[in-house]
Amino acid sequence: xxxxxxxxxxxxxENRFLDASFFARLIDSATLDDALKSLGETVYAQGISxxxxxxxxxxxxxxxxxxxxxxxxxxxxxKELVDLCRMPxxxxxxxxxxxxxxxxxxxxxxxxxxxxxxxxxxxxxLIMALEGEEYGFLPYRLGDVIPRCWSLWEQTKDxxxxxxxxxxxxxxxxxxxxxxxxxxxxxGAVTRWVEHKIDAENxxxxxxxxxxxxxxxxxxxxxxxxxxxxxxxxxxxxGEPLESWSKSLSHTGIGAAxxxxxxxxxxxxxxxxxxxxxxxxxxxxLEKAKYSTSAPENVxxxxxxxxxxxxxxxxxxxxxxxxxxxxxxxRLLSHGx
Amino acid sequence: xxxLGLMLGLLGAAFAAGMAGIGSAVGIGIAGExxxxxxxEDPDKFGSCLILQALPGTQGIYGLLIAFIVLNKLGLLGxxxxxxxxxxxxxxxxxxxxxxxxxxxxxxxxxxxxxASIQMIxxxxxxxxxxxxxxxxxxxxAVLALxxxxxxxxxxxx
Numbered sequence: 001x002x003x004x005x006x007x008x009x010x011x012x013x014e015n016r017f018l019d020a021s022f023f024a025r026l027i028d029s030a031t032l033d034d035a036l037k038s039l040g041e042t043v044y045a046q047g048i049s050x051x052x053x054x055x056x057x058x059x060x061x062x063x064x065x066x067x068x069x070x071x072x073x074x075x076x077x078x079k080e081l082v083d084l085c086r087m088p089x090x091x092x093x094x095x096x097x098x099x100x101x102x103x104x105x106x107x108x109x110x111x112x113x114x115x116x117x118x119x120x121x122x123x124x125x126l127i128m129a130l131e132g133e134e135y136g137f138l139p140y141r142l143g144d145v146i147p148r149c150w151s152l153w154e155q156t157k158d159x160x161x162x163x164x165x166x167x168x169x170x171x172x173x174x175x176x177x178x179x180x181x182x183x184x185x186x187x188g189a190v191t192r193w194v195e196h197k198i199d200a201e202n203x204x205x206x207x208x209x210x211x212x213x214x215x216x217x218x219x220x221x222x223x224x225x226x227x228x229x230x231x232x233x234x235x236x237x238x239g240e241p242l243e244s245w246s247k248s249l250s251h252t253g254i255g256a257a258x259x260x261x262x263x264x265x266x267x268x269x270x271x272x273x274x275x276x277x278x279x280x281x282x283x284x285x286l287e288k289a290k291y292s293t294s295a296p297e298n299v300x301x302x303x304x305x306x307x308x309x310x311x312x313x314x315x316x317x318x319x320x321x322x323x324x325x326x327x328x329x330x331r332l333l334s335h336g337x
Numbered sequence: 338x339x340x341l342g343l344m345l346g347l348l349g350a351a352f353a354a355g356m357a358g359i360g361s362a363v364g365i366g367i368a369g370e371x372x373x374x375x376x377x378e379d380p381d382k383f384g385s386c387l388i389l390q391a392l393p394g395t396q397g398i399y400g401l402l403i404a405f406i407v408l409n410k411l412g413l414l415g416x417x418x419x420x421x422x423x424x425x426x427x428x429x430x431x432x433x434x435x436x437x438x439x440x441x442x443x444x445x446x447x448x449x450x451x452x453a454s455i456q457m458i459x460x461x462x463x464x465x466x467x468x469x470x471x472x473x474x475x476x477x478x479a480v481l482a483l484x485x486x487x488x489x490x491x492x493x494x495x
Contacts, residue, residue, distance in 0.1 A: 004367055004452050008374025011456045015379075075377075293371060293452045 001075050003294040009075060010302045013068075016043045018309055023333055026316045027326050032057075035320045039313075057317045061310045062117050068306050069118075076299050078184060083120045084177050084194075085303040087140065090119035090126070091170040094142060097130045098149060098166075099159050140173040164222055171198045171224045181296075189289065189297040196285050198227030199254050200278040202234040203245075207274050210238045228252050242270070257281035276334055279308065308334050343411060343418055345426030349433030350407035353486065357400025357440030364393025364448025371452035375459040385458050385465050389451045392472045396436075396444035399483040403436045406490055421495050432489035439482030447475040 022042070029035035036057065040048050046067070047060035072082050093115050100110035115123045121139050129135065135143035149162045171194070178191040202223045209219045216235040223231035229252060237245055249255030257277045283304050289295035312333045319329035372386035405414075407429055412419040421429075454468035 002370050004370040005374040008371040008452070008456050008459065009377050010374075012375050012378035012459045015460060075374075293449065293456055 001077050003077060003296055003298075006076050007293055007295065007298045010072075010298055013071075014302065014305070017305060018042060018313070023312055023316055024330075026313075027319060027329055027333075029320050032317065032321045035317055039317075044313075057321075058314070061313050065118055065306060065310050069120075069303070072299060072303070078181060078296065078299075080177055080181055081190070081296060081299040082303065084174060084181070084190070085300055085307075086118060086120040087174055087177070088170060089116045090121045090139065091166055092116055093119050093121075093123055093126055094130070094138075094146075095163055095166055097127055098146070098153075098162060101130065102153055102159065102162075140169075140177075142169070145169045167201070168224050171201070171226050175226045185296045187296060189286065189295070190300065193282070193286055193297065193300060195227050196254065196282055198224050199229045199252070200282055202227055202229060202231070203237075203254065203258070203278060204271070204275060206234050206237050207242070207271055210242070211270065214238070229254070253285065254278075254281055257284075272332055276332070279304075279311075280334060283308065339420060339422050339426070341423040342421035342426030345423060346407055346411045346421065346429035347413075349430035349437075350404040350411075352430075352437040353400045353407070353433040353440070354397075354404035355400070356437040357444065358397040360441035360444030361394050361397030361400075364396070364444035364446075364451070365390060367445070367448035368393060368451035368455060371455040375455055379459065382458065382462070385462070385468075386455055389455050389458070389468060389472065392451050392469075392476070393444045393447040395476060396440035396447070396479045399436050399479060400440050403433055403483070403486045403490070406487065407433060410490060410493075410495075419495055425493065425495055428493050429490065432486055432493060435482040435485040435489075436479075440479055443475050443479040443482070447472045447479075450475055 022038070026035050026038055029038060036048060039045070039057075039060070044060055044064050047063040069082050069086060073079050076082060096111065096114045096116075100112060104110055112123075112127065115127075117123070119126075125137065129137040130146070135146050137143075138146065145165060149165055152161050152165060153159070174194045174197070175191065178194040182188060182191050205222050206219070209222060216238040219238060220231055220235050223234045225231060229249065237248060240248060246255045246258040249258065257280065258274070283301065286297050286301040286304065289297040289301055292298070315329055315332045318324070319326060368390040372390045375382055376386055408414050410419075410429070411421070450472040454471050458465055458468045
């Protein structure tokens with residue numbers, strides 16, 4: 001299979017993305033049953049068998065995302081592109097298992113129900129490797145970092161510190177895989193995308209830490225290396241008001257994405273607006289590829305749009321299921337296609 | 338009989354048919370990959386995809402046409418080879434170069450444009466006419482090369 005074939009197939013698959021008018025209709029549904037009925041007329045119909053409970057739609061959405069990834073793996077020449085997009089889910093699963101093991105040591109309950117099926121690595125084998133301390137079986141050289149996580153936990157008892165170490169390792173592993181891929185693909189776009197992803201994560205962390213009143217110097221360990229914005233620059237931003245970040249970052253592409261961000265009283269609103277802007281930016285940096293008939297980054301672009309669609313669906317369905325303010329949900333939606 | 342002249346003429350015919358044919362095969366291959374990708378998801382687009390895929394095939398036909406004209410001119414089709422000097426053979430060879438080179442290169446690029454047009458109709462089926470025009474623009478230069486080779490061959494007299 002070649003990328004000309006793969007990209008052409010992706011173009012056809014893009015026709016099945018849910019558009020903005022569908023999301024408008026979905027949010028206006030009176031009940032969850034009505035919303036699921038509307039969803040039943042789309043590609044998500046396959047997952048709707050029987051009547052799912054209020055949280056069952058997560059299973060439907062995850063099922064569609066997994067099916068999309070499996071589909072892509074069948075015809076994309078470099079399967080690692082799909083793995084690259086699924087890697088954050090694997091690391092998320094590792095975090096869930098580790099936290100469960102930490103809790104179990106203190107007599108708490110394991111929360112394996114929080115594991116995601118969206119990772120590239122089977123959750124059962126992750127559990128077996130981590131519970132059995134057979135770290136050699138772990139992917140992405142996680143075996144090197146897990147003992148460090150355990151000793152950090154023993155010292156601090158702070159799961160946040162462990163998460164930061166794992167996030168740092170995730171981005172290092174993503175960069176390594178992207179650079180490996182670039183050796184074959186020769187585009188440079190995949191590595192650039194990972195660098196921008198690191199920038200986006202650093203900026204999200206900077207917003208969170210700023211709102212928590214954290215000192216910039218103390219925040220330094222929470223920023224990750226490898227992006228176009230260094231950890232020091234990200235920490236310096238915390239000393240500035242949010243409105244001026246786009247100006248301070250005008251030398252980078254990500255600065256323009258933050259132009260819409262304003263300080264709000266509600267930290268969650270600020271975070272979700274910034275997250276939305278950064279997610280949109282991560283899609284835009286790859287959008288040049290949509291004019292190419294054979295650019296490999298179209299694979300990542302498709303998966304990002306699929307994830308954006310899934311995120312929008314979750315927002316809409318949670319809003320309908322819990323009778324939340326529809327206008328608020330509309331504001332949270334990313335540009336539904 | 339000057340064998341070298343005849344050999345040069347034959348080499349020109351081989352170049353015209355061979356290079357333009359290779360270009361067409363590559364171009365059709367590229368467009369075919371794109372068509373297969375679209376049809377994997379939407380088999381109803383077979384008709385439009387086939388037309389767009391066939392477009393880069395014309396260069397191969399132009400090359401073959403020039404090769405036939407050369408073979409005819411050299412008397413090889415009738416079994417009575419004409420006697421030509423090496424300089425006349427070189428002229429025939431030179432006359433074949435436009436369609437050989439332009440045919441080869443334009444067919445590959447037309448294939449790429451066809452692949453893009455196939456992707457375009459996968460998203461906008463109504464834009465089929467526009468999708469055909471884009472690769473057809475590349476064809477212009479293959480036609481110009483065909484005319485150049487044809488006229489040049491016509492003015493060479495033995």
